[in-house]
Amino acid sequence: MKQCIACGMPMKSPEDYPLGDTTKNYCKYCAKPDGSMQNYEEKLTSMTEFVVKTQGLDRQVAEESAAYMLSKLPAWKKERS
Numbered sequence: 001m002k003q004c005i006a007c008g009m010p011m012k013s014p015e016d017y018p019l020g021d022t023t024k025n026y027c028k029y030c031a032k033p034d035g036s037m038q039n040y041e042e043k044l045t046s047m048t049e050f051v052v053k054t055q056g057l058d059r060q061v062a063e064e065s066a067a068y069m070l071s072k073l074p075a076w077k078k079e080r081s
Contacts, residue, residue, distance in 0.1 A: 006030035006043055006075040026075065040076055 002011045004027040011027050014020040018031030026037045029046070038046065047066035051057055057065065070076045 004030055005073060006037060006070075007047065008069075008073055030075075037075070040070070043076075044070060 002025065003009070004011060004025070006026045007030050009016070009027045009029060011017060011022075014022055016027050017024050018026065018028045018037075019035040021035060024031070024035070024037075030038050030043060032038055032042075044063070044066055047070060048059065048063045051062040051066050052059055055062070055065075
């Protein structure tokens with residue numbers, strides 16, 4: 001089973017991939033409508049919103065948490081300090 005390089009989500013079936021393209025190494029939640037991968041700022045924003053929604057954290061704390069989570073993933077190695 002593949003894991004998304006941009007958010008860590010397990011990708012078990014074609015429905016988990018952008019536009020059903022199982023050759024991609026990122027999931028549908030990390031893709032733009034055209035199937036290309038979101039950039040770091042786009043992913044940070046969407047991950048922050050996800051953390052606020054699912055964990056109820058303050059936006060600033062959620063963004064710090066999202067940035068930390070993203071820093072551990074292969075897609076964002078260049079974004080690490």
